[in-house]
Amino acid sequence: MLQTTEVPSPLAEPSAFRQTFFAAYRWMLLARLLEEKIxxxxxxxxxxxxxxxxxxxxxxxxxxxxxxxxxxxxxxxIRDQAGRxxxxxxxxxxxxxYMGSRLGPMRGRDGNVHRGRPRxxxxxxxxxxxxMIPAVVGxxxxxxxxxxxxxxxxxxxxxxxxxxxxFHEGLNMAAVEKLPLIVVVANNQYAYSTPNAxxxxxxxxxxxxxxxGVTGHRLDATDLETCLRVLNKAVANARDGGGxxxxxxxxxxxxxHGEHDDAHYIDDRLRxxxxxxxxxxxxxxxxLAEGWADExxxxxxxxxxxxxxxxxxxxxxxxxxxxxxxxxxxxxATRHLSESSHAE
Amino acid sequence: xxxxxxxxxxxxxxxxxxxxxxxxxxxxxxxxxxAFKATKNLAQEFPGRVLDSPISEDAMVxxxxxxxxxxxxxxxxxxxxxxxxxxxxxxxxxxxTLHWRTNVPCPITIRLPxxxxxxxxxxxxxxxxxxxxxxxxxxxxxxxxxxxxxxxxLEAVAIDDPVIFCxxxxxxxxxxxxxxxxxxxxxGKARIARAGxxxxxxxxxxxxxxxxxxxxxxxLEGWEIEVIDLRTIKPLDTDTVLASVARTGRLLAVGExxxxxxxxxxxxxxxxxxxxxxxxxxxxxxxxxxTPVPYHxxxxxxxxxxxxxxxxxxxxxxxx
Numbered sequence: 134m135l136q137t138t139e140v141p142s143p144l145a146e147p148s149a150f151r152q153t154f155f156a157a158y159r160w161m162l163l164a165r166l167l168e169e170k171i172x173x174x175x176x177x178x179x180x181x182x183x184x185x186x187x188x189x190x191x192x193x194x195x196x197x198x199x200x201x202x203x204x205x206x207x208x209x210x211i212r213d214q215a216g217r218x219x220x221x222x223x224x225x226x227x228x229x230x231y232m233g234s235r236l237g238p239m240r241g242r243d244g245n246v247h248r249g250r251p252r253x254x255x256x257x258x259x260x261x262x263x264x265m266i267p268a269v270v271g272x273x274x275x276x277x278x279x280x281x282x283x284x285x286x287x288x289x290x291x292x293x294x295x296x297x298x299x300f301h302e303g304l305n306m307a308a309v310e311k312l313p314l315i316v317v318v319a320n321n322q323y324a325y326s327t328p329n330a331x332x333x334x335x336x337x338x339x340x341x342x343x344x345x346g347v348t349g350h351r352l353d354a355t356d357l358e359t360c361l362r363v364l365n366k367a368v369a370n371a372r373d374g375g376g377x378x379x380x381x382x383x384x385x386x387x388x389x390h391g392e393h394d395d396a397h398y399i400d401d402r403l404r405x406x407x408x409x410x411x412x413x414x415x416x417x418x419x420x421l422a423e424g425w426a427d428e429x430x431x432x433x434x435x436x437x438x439x440x441x442x443x444x445x446x447x448x449x450x451x452x453x454x455x456x457x458x459x460x461x462x463x464x465x466a467t468r469h470l471s472e473s474s475h476a477e
Numbered sequence: 478x479x480x481x482x483x484x485x486x487x488x489x490x491x492x493x494x495x496x497x498x499x500x501x502x503x504x505x506x507x508x509x510x511x512a513f514k515a516t517k518n519l520a521q522e523f524p525g526r527v528l529d530s531p532i533s534e535d536a537m538v539x540x541x542x543x544x545x546x547x548x549x550x551x552x553x554x555x556x557x558x559x560x561x562x563x564x565x566x567x568x569x570x571x572x573x574t575l576h577w578r579t580n581v582p583c584p585i586t587i588r589l590p591x592x593x594x595x596x597x598x599x600x601x602x603x604x605x606x607x608x609x610x611x612x613x614x615x616x617x618x619x620x621x622x623x624x625x626x627x628x629x630x631l632e633a634v635a636i637d638d639p640v641i642f643c644x645x646x647x648x649x650x651x652x653x654x655x656x657x658x659x660x661x662x663x664x665g666k667a668r669i670a671r672a673g674x675x676x677x678x679x680x681x682x683x684x685x686x687x688x689x690x691x692x693x694x695x696x697l698e699g700w701e702i703e704v705i706d707l708r709t710i711k712p713l714d715t716d717t718v719l720a721s722v723a724r725t726g727r728l729l730a731v732g733e734x735x736x737x738x739x740x741x742x743x744x745x746x747x748x749x750x751x752x753x754x755x756x757x758x759x760x761x762x763x764x765x766x767x768t769p770v771p772y773h774x775x776x777x778x779x780x781x782x783x784x785x786x787x788x789x790x791x792x793x794x795x796x797x
Binding site for chain 1: 547
């Protein structure tokens with residue numbers, strides 16, 4: 134198996150850990166409140182198309198975003214608002230894409246969670262699950278060609294995506310090339326409405342790591358500390374030459390697949406189990422229990438987050454929508470090779 | 478003398494030599510030099526830049542997209558065009574949409590050893606160009622000559638968009654030229670491969686040579702057939718096609734792909750809608766048969782258009 138050298142974790146020292154935990158909680162809270170606002174705008178008819186929430190998955194997602202550094206590559210999926218914020222995505226990139234502002238990174242050409250700034254390391258997912266794994270593999274390959282060292286790439290997916298050919302091809306390719314890739318599987322027990330029993334037959338998804346010759350990590354993603362420690366270790370392993378890391382996190386999505394979905398199919402026994410715990414509430418109780426924050430401090434955080442969100446939404450509401458008359462309708466970068474319309 | 482296949486190898490050698498951002502990735506392309514030897518000795522000449530891939534067409538294309546985002550200019554060799562369907566999702570949904578969605582260009586070249594050879598059968602013979610041309614955001618090249626195989630491949634690597642480079646396997650060894658070209662026609666411009674005044678054949682890739690043989694045969698009967706080599710099917714040089722039909726009044730579009738939809742249908746649609754008044758007879762087309770590509774030479778030779786069947790269809794057209 135791959136050898137990894139133990140490096141001192143930035144979380145080893147208690148005060149550093151406390152700061153990281155507190156920062157993570159703030160991103161989680163901001164993500165939760167932002168998504169609640171997005172859901173409210175959707176219900177109010179201000180957002181066209183789908184809305185997909187990461188409720189219940191914030192601890193895992195934020196841990197990915199925080200374990201990465203500037204210069205790394207991150208290809209988030211649909212429930213990674215917290216990770217996106219921690220990695221550096223602005224609130225405006227989110228609100229502008231959801232609300233179709235012409236000033237957003239996708240300029241109304243794509244919406245909701247299909248957003249990113251690839252040149253800044255934040256890849257823009259396509260809807261086809263598993264497809265971003267090979268893209269991150271290629272970006273890491275490019276860095277190897279260019280002699281760039283010390284950076285990693287991470288991508289997130291769900292339990293359902295592990296059934297795709299792209300997952301297999303991408304992870305296998307990364308393993309063959311021993312690239313610093315971290316694949317984070319949020320096993321939230323359902324792919325849309327399909328339970329795990331109809332998705333895969335292995336005991337535990339992390340067992341797949343052995344088959345690919347990569348390092349596997351398993352964790353309970355309702356606990357923020359666990360998420361921070363495991364993701365930190367996985368990213369550190371990859372950064373130190375340990376090759377691809379497969380992280381499989383157990384949790385439950387505390388929302389529908391999208392806001393159109395009431396998630397009635399989720400088994401009540403799962404909701405009442407440990408998996409059904411709300412990671413944000415668990416983290417909040419920890420902050421209070423440890424005395425790292427009091428009620429008024431948490432209240433202050435919430436007010437502050439709400440103010441930032443309201444500002445971003447108010448700004449976006451004033452911005453222009455895309456205009457079909459000034460849209461250039463050209464799919465090529467090489468403009469002169471674009472066909473004039475013969476049959477539109 | 479240099480073959481069409483050697484021209485492809487030479488173009489890749491030059492691209493690797495000229496631009497450190499270029500690398501080649503595909504099955505058996507490394508030390509082995511590729512299933513057709515299109516990368517012969519390149520792994521030795523350019524260490525670390527010509528890499529064997531796993532049998533993973535989705536990940537081959539997906540990885541090229543990620544590398545392109547990071548500023549590389551990958552060349553992906555599909556072992557056969559037929560296998561590109563496994564990478565179809567990454568090509569049409571990811572590579573083709575990237576620039577339009579994110580404003581980040583996706584300069585990747587995907588080489589598709591295309592078209593039929595005797596004995597190759599249903600899964601090593603297909604012509605996939607129309608599938609890819611259907612999607613916005615892709616450029617589709619179909620070189621018919623040694624010179625174009627060389628210069629268009631270099632151009633494909635230089636273009637800031639995903640290019641589907643359909644190189645024809647039948648031409649690999651059958652086509653020879655004296656030397657590599659020193660200049661090239663612009664991408665997107667069709668070539669008049671043979672001038673004529675009585676009818677126009679619009680075609681591309683290996684069918685250019687079958688069509689030229691048809692024109693030669695009909696010349697013995699006194700007909701002057703113009704043959705247009707499209708060179709790229711996307712963009713499709715409609716102006717050159719219309720100008721030719723304006724001179725001849727008759728159009729036959731010939732392709733090696735399956736008949737439903739496709740390049741020949743697109744040509745007829747454009748001429749019928751934009752040049753209806755130029756036509757002295759109904760436009761016609763000739764394609765492969767609507768079955769999978771057969772294995773046995775007897776069947777294969779009849780499945781695709783040949784000089785003989787093109788001539789027969791052309792005689793029908795000239796009588797109208």
